[in-house]
Amino acid sequence: MSDADQPSEKMKFQLTLRQRGISDQAVLRAMEDVPREAFVMAHDRERAYRDTALPIDCGQTISQPFVVAYMTEQLQLKPQHRVLEIGTGSGYQAAVLSRLVRDVVTVERFRTLADSAKRRLAKLGCDHVQVQVGDGLSADLPLGQFDRVLVTAAIEKIPDVLVARLAPDGVLVAPVGPPHGIQTLRRLRLTAGGGQEIKDLLDVRFVPALAGLARET
Numbered sequence: 001m002s003d004a005d006q007p008s009e010k011m012k013f014q015l016t017l018r019q020r021g022i023s024d025q026a027v028l029r030a031m032e033d034v035p036r037e038a039f040v041m042a043h044d045r046e047r048a049y050r051d052t053a054l055p056i057d058c059g060q061t062i063s064q065p066f067v068v069a070y071m072t073e074q075l076q077l078k079p080q081h082r083v084l085e086i087g088t089g090s091g092y093q094a095a096v097l098s099r100l101v102r103d104v105v106t107v108e109r110f111r112t113l114a115d116s117a118k119r120r121l122a123k124l125g126c127d128h129v130q131v132q133v134g135d136g137l138s139a140d141l142p143l144g145q146f147d148r149v150l151v152t153a154a155i156e157k158i159p160d161v162l163v164a165r166l167a168p169d170g171v172l173v174a175p176v177g178p179p180h181g182i183q184t185l186r187r188l189r190l191t192a193g194g195g196q197e198i199k200d201l202l203d204v205r206f207v208p209a210l211a212g213l214a215r216e217t
């Protein structure tokens with residue numbers, strides 16, 4: 001095969017997502033639309049389309065593309081949804097969400113990360129994403145209610161304050177488990193009778209969620 005025949009990195013990226021079971025066309029399109037190279041560190045740009053997590057500032061990570069696509073698919077989004085993400089990090093997951101729904105609010109405890117995510121999202125024209133600096137697990141943030149909540153940092157249990165942010169029929173997806181080990185991606189859905197339906201989906205590994213604003217030096 002000549003170089004021209006080699007599937008491009010981006011084609012391989014899409015292929016990997018499909019091979020690993022992502023089938024929602026809207027999610028695949030959103031993954032195709034968002035340039036991951038704009039969210040990784042400059043020296044990692046040529047690795048941007050590999051299916052691996054990569055380091056970002058403040059000792060955090062941008063998630064593995066498959067996991068981003070999988071969580072997005074499991075949220076079962078509709079265009080009219082309002083979505084809350086806890087853990088902005090690079091802003092990549094928020095950009096993917098913003099391709100699929102009308103309104104995204106994303107919360108990050110590091111101001112440095114929130115500021116750079118804001119700049120990237122503005123550059124890409126994601127103007128219906130609101131980035132907030134704060135502790136996304138705190139009840140004090142005046143955020144309102146959401147159709148979907150996505151946590152992208154490891155939590156040991158799903159806090160009541162996040163469940164309280166869900167609108168009727170709301171769905172929350174979060175990695176639940178030990179902060180420095182392997183977590184289970186858990187989906188919680190509010191049922192009509194006021195109950196909760198819980199499904200465990202996949203083993204994942206996220207950086208831990210921490211309380212309070214980050215102290216930056």
Ligand code: SAH
Binds near residue numbers: 061113134
């Ligand atoms: N979704 C991100 C990756 C998340 S990494 C992306 O697409 O790049 C997890 C992020 O959660 C980190 O940036 C970390 O600082 C943040 N975080 C951890 N605990 C938090 C909390 N309580 N509130 C808000 N953000 C938090």
